[in-house]
Amino acid sequence: MPTTLIRRADFLIAWDGAAARHVYMPDADIAFTDGVIGFVGRNYEGMADEIIDGRGFMVMPGLVNIHSHPSSEPMNKGLTDEVGTPGLYNSSLYEYLPIFRGDAESVPACVRVALSELLLSGVTTVADLSMAHPGWLDLLAESGMRVCIAPMFRSARWYTRNGHVVEYAWDEASGEKQMAEALTLIERAEQHPSGRLFGMVVPAQIDTCSETLLRESAQEAKARGLSWQIHAAQSVSEFHEITRRHGHTPIGWLDHLGLLNERAIIGHGIFLDDHPSTRWHTERDLARLAETGTTVAHCPTVFARRGITLKDFGRYRRAGVNMGLGTDTYPHNMLDEMRLAAYLARTQATNPRTLTSEDLFMAATIGGATALGREDIGRLAPFCRADMVMVDITHPRMRPARDPLRSLIYAAGDRAVHSVFVDGERVVDDGRLLTIDHAAAAAILHEAQKRMMDQVPDRDWAHRGVDEIAPSTFRTA
Numbered sequence: 001m002p003t004t005l006i007r008r009a010d011f012l013i014a015w016d017g018a019a020a021r022h023v024y025m026p027d028a029d030i031a032f033t034d035g036v037i038g039f040v041g042r043n044y045e046g047m048a049d050e051i052i053d054g055r056g057f058m059v060m061p062g063l064v065n066i067h068s069h070p071s072s073e074p075m076n077k078g079l080t081d082e083v084g085t086p087g088l089y090n091s092s093l094y095e096y097l098p099i100f101r102g103d104a105e106s107v108p109a110c111v112r113v114a115l116s117e118l119l120l121s122g123v124t125t126v127a128d129l130s131m132a133h134p135g136w137l138d139l140l141a142e143s144g145m146r147v148c149i150a151p152m153f154r155s156a157r158w159y160t161r162n163g164h165v166v167e168y169a170w171d172e173a174s175g176e177k178q179m180a181e182a183l184t185l186i187e188r189a190e191q192h193p194s195g196r197l198f199g200m201v202v203p204a205q206i207d208t209c210s211e212t213l214l215r216e217s218a219q220e221a222k223a224r225g226l227s228w229q230i231h232a233a234q235s236v237s238e239f240h241e242i243t244r245r246h247g248h249t250p251i252g253w254l255d256h257l258g259l260l261n262e263r264a265i266i267g268h269g270i271f272l273d274d275h276p277s278t279r280w281h282t283e284r285d286l287a288r289l290a291e292t293g294t295t296v297a298h299c300p301t302v303f304a305r306r307g308i309t310l311k312d313f314g315r316y317r318r319a320g321v322n323m324g325l326g327t328d329t330y331p332h333n334m335l336d337e338m339r340l341a342a343y344l345a346r347t348q349a350t351n352p353r354t355l356t357s358e359d360l361f362m363a364a365t366i367g368g369a370t371a372l373g374r375e376d377i378g379r380l381a382p383f384c385r386a387d388m389v390m391v392d393i394t395h396p397r398m399r400p401a402r403d404p405l406r407s408l409i410y411a412a413g414d415r416a417v418h419s420v421f422v423d424g425e426r427v428v429d430d431g432r433l434l435t436i437d438h439a440a441a442a443a444i445l446h447e448a449q450k451r452m453m454d455q456v457p458d459r460d461w462a463h464r465g466v467d468e469i470a471p472s473t474f475r476t477a
Helices: 104-120 136-142 172-190 211-224 236-246 250-256 285-292 300-304 313-319 334-349 357-371 404-416 438-459
Strands: 003-016 021-033 036-041 050-053 057-061 063-068 123-130 146-153 156-159 167-170 197-203 227-232 264-268 295-298 322-325 388-392 417-422 425-429
Touching (some): 003 036, 003 404, 057 404, 063 104, 104 425, 104 438, 136 172, 136 197, 172 211, 211 227, 227 250, 250 285, 285 313, 295 313, 313 322, 313 334, 322 334, 322 357, 334 404
Parallel strands (some): 003 057, 295 322
Antiparallel strands (some): 003 021, 156 167, 388 417, 417 425
């Protein structure tokens, strides 16, 4: 098998296994063969079939995104940027998510646009939480990414008839059928010839799943050695619904059912029992998450749009909660998400020291890898997968580059991402995608959004048009 060597990178962000942390390694080499890293260090003396000059670059592990919705969210650009339902605590989930949905023809373009944005921002592994759709596996494989396929299923769908009450249409038999189909799809993913697809069990939302479906899905995940993820503690409405049904907070209910553990991921996990918008009679949720080893998938952008945020990332970390990051919504830009996560944490804590750049990068790499049960991604170390990013530290936005990771997160962003490798294969080169025609997908998506907007009045409870729900920034003269 041919060996590729990146020689004399200005910086490697290497993994120190003994200290269990990333470290800067200046003037260093990294070699990989057949998709696996064989050497990380200085003065490599082995054979190399291809040599890449690392001077002027920082080489870092590919980012791990554990919560994303590629098949739907890119459709919503320009629609949900300023939308929130006042009668539902500014959550737009229940009123607008059901009406802003594209047709089947739009899904491939949605996925291609989202995966393009992810790759260009340094993501090499993504968890795709979507409803199953035709051609899904091959579509993901064509991107060259490593993808955790996470087909969602549920016992009920939510809706509102008035903008202030959430109702649920239950069909438990359908939920069971959806779960069986999801498990079959995961099996197919793990057998895919690309070798880069694996699975996760995802009952969609805590308030749309029966107790039976929650328990059975967790049992299936454990039996198959898979991670398990659920949207929970993501809205005030959901918090009140679960306390009304069960007398427990959402996190408390999952703990009561025995579903919190080291392979469990809580999508969002914002509204704990001590959150100022809920203030339950207990203050145990944060400790429950830490004691059970449960991961929180933190996705700040989608909530910040509605004036909602976690309180706060640093507090969760100090309590011992494993934190991972996800993009959830558009734009699917992981570096932007990291920067916003840092700033929101600091403003919520009124403390610039509530989390460090190292905490943030750990969440975007090791925290996510841990949640997915992967010890071979999110780090540059021998025997790990050759998933890595070359950052151009000579880019003007990276200068001065005293601390190149900080320059990347807080200043340059995806503009400085030069090359991305997944399994040792280059999928981005000189800032250009090699696997997806991003522009063509975006053009298709633009037309698909027009079709979707025409359907909104028929789907909306008040039969409003898009211009009434989401007025444009300026009036048309």
